[in-house]
Amino acid sequence: SFNILDKERSEDRFNFEGKSFIVDTNFAFKLLNRNLEFFFDSWDVNPQNLAQVNREFIRLDNFDMNFQDRKISLKSINDKGLSLGIENVELSLLNDILVTDKFSFDGLFSASVYKPNIYEVSALNGSLQIDSLNINEDDYGNLSASASSDLEDSPLRVDGELEHPDHGLKFNGFLFAEATEVTSDFYALDLQLDRLPMHILTSFV
Numbered sequence: 402s403f404n405i406l407d408k409e410r411s412e413d414r415f416n417f418e419g420k421s422f423i424v425d426t427n428f429a430f431k432l433l434n435r436n437l438e439f440f441f442d443s444w445d446v447n448p449q450n451l452a453q454v455n456r457e458f459i460r461l462d463n464f465d466m467n468f469q470d471r472k473i474s475l476k477s478i479n480d481k482g483l484s485l486g487i488e489n490v491e492l493s494l495l496n497d498i499l500v501t502d503k504f505s506f507d508g509l510f511s512a513s514v515y516k517p518n519i520y521e522v523s524a525l526n527g528s529l530q531i532d533s534l535n536i537n538e539d540d541y542g543n544l545s546a547s548a549s550s551d552l553e554d555s556p557l558r559v560d561g562e563l564e565h566p567d568h569g570l571k572f573n574g575f576l577f578a579e580a581t582e583v584t585s586d587f588y589a590l591d592l593q594l595d596r597l598p599m600h601i602l603t604s605f606v
Contacts, residue, residue: 415439415440417432417437418437419431419433420433424453425453427455427458427460429451429454431452432446432450439468440494441497444466445466445468447464450462450463451463452464457520459477459480459481459483461477464476471488471489472486472489473485473487473490478517479517481517481518482517482519482523483516483519484516485513485514486513487512487513491509492508504537505536505537505538506535507533508531508533508535509531511530512528512529514527525549525550528545528546529544529561530546531543531545536601539600540565541565541598543565544561544562544563545561546559547559547560556575557576558574558575560572560573561573568595568596569596569597570594570595573590573591574589574590
């Protein structure tokens with residue numbers, strides 16, 4: 402079992418119980434669907450979950466967790482890669498992680514990450530969606546973003562947009578360009594701001 406206790410609340414911040422064993426020379430483990438605590442909430446996990454790992458080998462079956470309408474799923478891709486899906490997780494969880502009270506977050510967080518081979522530099526695709534993003538009680542609207550790199554030697558392309566009736570933000574560009582010799586810069590980013598609330602900057606003073 403794995404446990405992290407929050408002494409101030411006298412509750413388990415995290416608690417996982419499972420068992421490990423060997424399957425065809427692979428190290429294997431499974432989470433038990435009992436006493437599963439994730440940021441003070443009691444989650445359920447598919448009782449048929451199973452993970453097998455070895456050198457340059459990973460296989461995940463039925464690794465799905467849920468609490469009410471929140472979902473987290475982790476899948477393997479051809480025994481080499483990983484796919485992660487997150488749905489409707491409350492962004493306020495960050496308030497329990499951060500060691501400062503200068504920032505407070507709220508909103509619903511969803512994301513997906515697709516990496517076909519975790520053992521080498523390869524393609525990567527991901528997306529992010531935060532509905533009703535709120536930072537320090539400022540309403541920022543809905544944030545969507547994506548990142549992709551189709552080839553091993555390609556830079557990571559990033560795009561995103563913040564939608565709100567009164568203000569907005571758009572960005573696009575790439576990262577890790579220096580290693581690919583696309584440019585001498587480490588990154589390139591085109592950023593557009595429209596009446597974006599900047600009260601958050603006072604938290605850095």
